[in-house]
Amino acid sequence: MITADKKKETEKLNELLLSTKGLTKKYGHHNAVDQVDIHIKKGAIYGFIGRNGAGKTTCLKMISGLSKPTSGTIEMFGYSGKELKQIRSRVGCLIEAPGLYGGMNAYENLNIKCKLFGIKKKGYIEDILRTVGLEDVGKKKTKQFSLGMKQRLGIGLALVGEPDLLVLDEPINGLDPQGIAEVRDTIQKLRDERNMTILISSHLLEELSRIATDYGIIHNGSLLQELTREELMKHCSERIEITLEHPKQALPVLDRMGFNNYQVTDKSHIHIFERLNESASINMELAKEGIPVRGISITSEELETYFLNLTGGNQNA
Numbered sequence: 092m093i094t095a096d097k098k099k100e101t102e103k104l105n106e107l108l109l110s111t112k113g114l115t116k117k118y119g120h121h122n123a124v125d126q127v128d129i130h131i132k133k134g135a136i137y138g139f140i141g142r143n144g145a146g147k148t149t150c151l152k153m154i155s156g157l158s159k160p161t162s163g164t165i166e167m168f169g170y171s172g173k174e175l176k177q178i179r180s181r182v183g184c185l186i187e188a189p190g191l192y193g194g195m196n197a198y199e200n201l202n203i204k205c206k207l208f209g210i211k212k213k214g215y216i217e218d219i220l221r222t223v224g225l226e227d228v229g230k231k232k233t234k235q236f237s238l239g240m241k242q243r244l245g246i247g248l249a250l251v252g253e254p255d256l257l258v259l260d261e262p263i264n265g266l267d268p269q270g271i272a273e274v275r276d277t278i279q280k281l282r283d284e285r286n287m288t289i290l291i292s293s294h295l296l297e298e299l300s301r302i303a304t305d306y307g308i309i310h311n312g313s314l315l316q317e318l319t320r321e322e323l324m325k326h327c328s329e330r331i332e333i334t335l336e337h338p339k340q341a342l343p344v345l346d347r348m349g350f351n352n353y354q355v356t357d358k359s360h361i362h363i364f365e366r367l368n369e370s371a372s373i374n375m376e377l378a379k380e381g382i383p384v385r386g387i388s389i390t391s392e393e394l395e396t397y398f399l400n401l402t403g404g405n406q407n408a
């Protein structure tokens with residue numbers, strides 16, 4: 092018999108397109124990626140966030156089959172271990188700089204990859220060029236492309252063969268704001284029109300926050316946190332922040348006052364996301380119950396500050 096918990100767990104696993112367990116890559120004695128467990132749902136845009144050297148590229152290379160894990164497992168589309176070879180064509184990737192032939196135009200670059208894949212379908216290349224917003228570049232050689240155009244063509248090349256999962260390593264790195272917006276639009280379009288699942292790395296949480304539906308935050312090779320867009324936004328939305336010795340003692344008081352939308356965030360803080368003008372009465376009610384409050388304030392946090400605090404980079408925090 093399948094228990095309700097077991098059923099829930101199975102349903103959750105079924106939704107996953109990709110998961111890793113204990114994924115580790117050692118270079119000498121250094122763990123570039125250390126016991127990473129990531130979970131990517133079908134149809135997600137998964138933002139993989141970390142500073143330079145955090146281990147993002149190493150992780151994405153293992154997922155794309157370009158590098159072998161030292162230990163740990165990867166499961167994709169229900170396949171793992173040696174079976175992964177069978178489904179490699181369902182993964183398209185752009186890792187590091189796109190390998191373009193500078194003396195050729197966008198169409199010719201895509202044509203080479205299509206030939207390698209044995210794709211002859213009429214209109215196939217034009218369709219990809221349209222998807223990545225390069226339908227009007229004509230005969231311009233790719234060595235004359237802007238960085239953003241090169242990245243979008245790189246994404247186009249990764250689309251050849253119609254993968255179900257697209258892996259993009261720092262596709263917005265070094266782009267100007269317009270270039271970033273164009274790559275972002277392309278990614279959104281891929282998800283909406285082609286129903287793709289996208290794993291995208293960046294060191295810029297703020298930039299990814301506009302499109303990513305889920306996040307994994309990696310630091311020094313370890314995955315610090317996985318969270319949904321809603322959870323991330325909650326961290327950064329306006330809230331009443333109460334600092335006290337024993338947060339659990341305060342919960343019955345908050346319940347009695349009719350608060351529903353609150354969270355005990357660590358061993359000394361409660362965040363309340365509703366009725367922000369009632370901080371004084373909360374303070375009073377807690378005092379009445381003899382619960383000492385060390386601080387109560389209304390705060391909100393910038394996304395980037397949240398990320399810096401998490402990765403220990405905000406010395407002023």
Ligand SMILES: Nc1ncnc2c1ncn2[C@@H]1O[C@H](COP(=O)(O)OP(=O)(O)OP(=O)(O)O)[C@@H](O)[C@H]1O
Pocket residue numbers: 118123141142143144145146147148149150261
């Ligand atoms: N081939 C290699 N040999 C030895 N060490 C490596 C190798 N590749 C990566 N590393 C090390 O592994 C760690 C993680 O590197 P990785 O490139 O995965 O980080 P990253 O998060 O992608 O950062 P960046 O955005 O700077 O590329 C770094 O300390 C890096 O120096």
